[in-house]
Amino acid sequence: MKVSVSEKTSKKINISTGDSAGSVIIKEPFRASAFVKKYTMTIALVVVFIFFAILTGGRLLYAQNISNLLLQNAYVLVMACGMLMCILTGGNVDLSVGATLCLVASIAAQLLSKTSLGAYATIAICMVVAAGIGAWQGFWIGHIHIPPFIATLAGMFLFRGLGRVLLSSKTVSIANKTFLDIFSSYITVPGLDKDVCWSALIVGVIVAIGLIILTLVNRAKKSKKGYEMKSAVSEFTQVFIIDLLIIAYTWQLAHYKGIPIMLCWVLLVVLLFAFITSKTAFGRYFYAVGGNEKATKLSGIDTRKVYFWGYCLMSILAGFSGLLVAARIGSVNGDTGLTYELDTIGACFIGGASAYGGSGTVSGIIVGAILLGVINQGMSIFGLDNNWQYVVKGAVLLIAVIFDVVSNHKTGKA
Numbered sequence: 001m002k003v004s005v006s007e008k009t010s011k012k013i014n015i016s017t018g019d020s021a022g023s024v025i026i027k028e029p030f031r032a033s034a035f036v037k038k039y040t041m042t043i044a045l046v047v048v049f050i051f052f053a054i055l056t057g058g059r060l061l062y063a064q065n066i067s068n069l070l071l072q073n074a075y076v077l078v079m080a081c082g083m084l085m086c087i088l089t090g091g092n093v094d095l096s097v098g099a100t101l102c103l104v105a106s107i108a109a110q111l112l113s114k115t116s117l118g119a120y121a122t123i124a125i126c127m128v129v130a131a132g133i134g135a136w137q138g139f140w141i142g143h144i145h146i147p148p149f150i151a152t153l154a155g156m157f158l159f160r161g162l163g164r165v166l167l168s169s170k171t172v173s174i175a176n177k178t179f180l181d182i183f184s185s186y187i188t189v190p191g192l193d194k195d196v197c198w199s200a201l202i203v204g205v206i207v208a209i210g211l212i213i214l215t216l217v218n219r220a221k222k223s224k225k226g227y228e229m230k231s232a233v234s235e236f237t238q239v240f241i242i243d244l245l246i247i248a249y250t251w252q253l254a255h256y257k258g259i260p261i262m263l264c265w266v267l268l269v270v271l272l273f274a275f276i277t278s279k280t281a282f283g284r285y286f287y288a289v290g291g292n293e294k295a296t297k298l299s300g301i302d303t304r305k306v307y308f309w310g311y312c313l314m315s316i317l318a319g320f321s322g323l324l325v326a327a328r329i330g331s332v333n334g335d336t337g338l339t340y341e342l343d344t345i346g347a348c349f350i351g352g353a354s355a356y357g358g359s360g361t362v363s364g365i366i367v368g369a370i371l372l373g374v375i376n377q378g379m380s381i382f383g384l385d386n387n388w389q390y391v392v393k394g395a396v397l398l399i400a401v402i403f404d405v406v407s408n409h410k411t412g413k414a
Contacts, residue, residue: 040352040403041350041351041352041364041367041368041371041400042367044371045367045370045371045374048371048374048375048378049374051378052374052375052377052378052379052381052382055378055382056378056381056382059381060374060377060378060381061252063252063253063255063256064256065377065381066249066252066253066256067252067253067256067257067260068377069370069373069374069377070260070262070263070266071184071260071262071328072373072376072377073369073370073372073373073376074262074265074266074321074324074325074328075101075321075324075325075337075340075344076340076343076344076347076369076372076373077266077269077270077347077366077369077370078265078266078269078270078317078320078321078324079097079101079314079317079318079321079340079344080344080347080348080351080365080366080368080369081269081270081273081317081362081365082094082097082273082313082314082315082316082317082318083097083314083344083345083347083348083365084273084277084348084353084360084361084362084365085273085277085286085309085310085313085314086148086310086311086314087290087345087348087349087353087354087357087360088277088286088287088289088290088310088353088357088358088359088360089286089289089290089293089306089307089310089357090289090290090293090356090357090358091290091354091355091356091357092148092149092357093148093149093152093341093345094137094148094152094155094311094314094315094318094341095149095152095153095155095156095341096133096137096152096153096154096155096156096158096159096315096318096341097314097315097318097321097337097340097341097344098156098160098318098337098338098339098340098341099155099156099157099158099159099160099163099337100130100133100155100159100315100318100319100322100337101318101319101321101322101325101336101337101340102159102160102163102164102322102332102334102335102336102337102338103129103133103159103160103162103163103166103322104126104129104130104133104318104319104322104323105163105322105323105325105326105332105336105337106162106163106164106166106167106172106332106336107125107126107129107166108122108123108126108174108179108322108323108326108332109167109172109173109174109326109331109332110166110167110172111125111126112174112175112176112179113172113173113174113175118176118178119176119178119179119182120178122176122179123179123182123323126319126322126323127316127319127320129319130315130316130318130319130320130322131312131315131316131319133155133159133315133318133319134311134312134313134314134315134316135308135312136155137151137152137155137311137312137314137315138307138308138309138310138311138312139308141307141308141311142303142304142305142306142307142308142311143304143308148307148311152311156341160334163334163336164334167332167333167334169334170333171331171332171333172331172332172333173330173331174326174327174330174331174332175330179327180327180330181261182261182327183261183262183265183323183324183327183328184260184261184262184327184328185260185261186257186258186259186260186261187199187200187258187259187260187261187264188257188258193258196254196255197253197254197255197256197257197258197259198254199254199258199259200250200251200253200254200258200259201247201250201251201253201254203250203259204246204247204249204250204251204253205247205250207246207250208242208243208246208247211239211242211243211246212236212239212243215235215236215239219232219235262324262327262328265320265324269317269320270362270366273362274361274362274363277361277362278361278362282309285301285306286306286310287358287359288301288358289301289303289306289307289357289358290354290356290357290358290359291357291358292358321340322336322337325337343372346368346372346393346396346397347365347368347369347371347372348360348365348368349368349397349400349401350368350371350372350396350397350400351364351365351366351367351368351369351371352364352365352367352368353365353368355401355405368400371396372393372396375392375393375396376389376393379392
């Protein structure tokens with residue numbers, strides 16, 4: 001007799017006796033505590049969103065506010081993907097991202113306002129500068145082994161100062177239409193989009209149908225290869241809820257100005273880093289370093305390069321966020337990006353990235369970033385004093401980190 005058992009939610013036992021064989025599927029009972037722990041921040045996001053929707057008398061649900069929820073937090077969503085790479089290496093962070101954003105935005109503003117360079121050349125130069133800053137930070141941290149906190153703290157002062165010097169402590173406006181259109185315009189279809197931008201809703205429906213088809217294809221592949229799968233009811237319920245949210249979101253966008261170009265840029269970055277962290281060996285190196293750096297070295301992985309690329313990618317995304325912020329606001333000053341590093345770090349930890357490193361997902365930090373955005377926007381619409389807003393955000397971050405630390409103690413990771 002041959003018996004094989006797998007230890008996941010659905011246990012498949014293959015029994016072979018001579019000339020006959022059979023398979024039995026055993027499903028473990030649903031555990032509410034495990035479900036709540038796995039989806040804690042997602043549940044918190046839903047609760048907080050409903051709370052502020054009621055508190056603001058429904059104003060949070062206005063089409064313009066739903067659209068602005070993304071635009072105002074685009075820099076957090078983009079930079080959080082890079083910050084995750086840094087945190088994965090052992091709970092390290094990059095304190096210089098706000099200053100890097102300011103410096104790159106300052107360069108863009110000066111090039112567009114005082115030279116004859118076009119938008120595309122300016123963007124290219126800015127991204128090269130961002131990559132150079134990342135290489136600088138990565139070199140000191142990865143190869144010279146300067147502690148990330150010290151290296152990035154120095155970078156925070158250095159790059160912020162350079163940005164203010166470039167601007168001569170003034171506010172510089174950006175009027176280049178091509179540059180603004182690349183990052184802050186809206187997608188509309190002439191003849192179709194008039195009072196209501198139906199193209200946004202059509203895109204939402206197409207994406208929703210695409211998710212269903214993708215789920216069906218993936219289940220068929222797994223079934224063919226004999227891999228374990230979630231129950232059909234569970235998986236399709238999850239897809240159905242996501243589809244409803246997508247359609248509801250695009251419905252709101254359709255009743256404002258349509259799909260923002262900035263949404264496309266954010267999705268591009270998020271999907272790229274979700275793929276890197278979950279589907280590539282390069283991405284898994286970051287988890288390995290955070291899990292056990294000594295064992296990672298012994299396995300033949302050059303941890304110096306892992307640190308180098310982590311901080312290099314972080315700076316590149318910070319520079320790109322500088323372009324997004326400059327285009328959205330339409331001007332740059334010496335305080336652009338101030339405290340943005342705190343929002344980015346907060347989004348990662350709230351979204352489930354471990355303070356010890358080696359744990360965290362892109363989907364998690366997106367939930368964290370949106371939760372932080374809903375809290376910010378909800379408090380602003382309600383009219384809560386700015387000082388109390390800092391108190392609330394600090395409390396939310398502290399609760400998230402306490403939850404992570406307590407969980408690690410219980411599982412023996414800390």
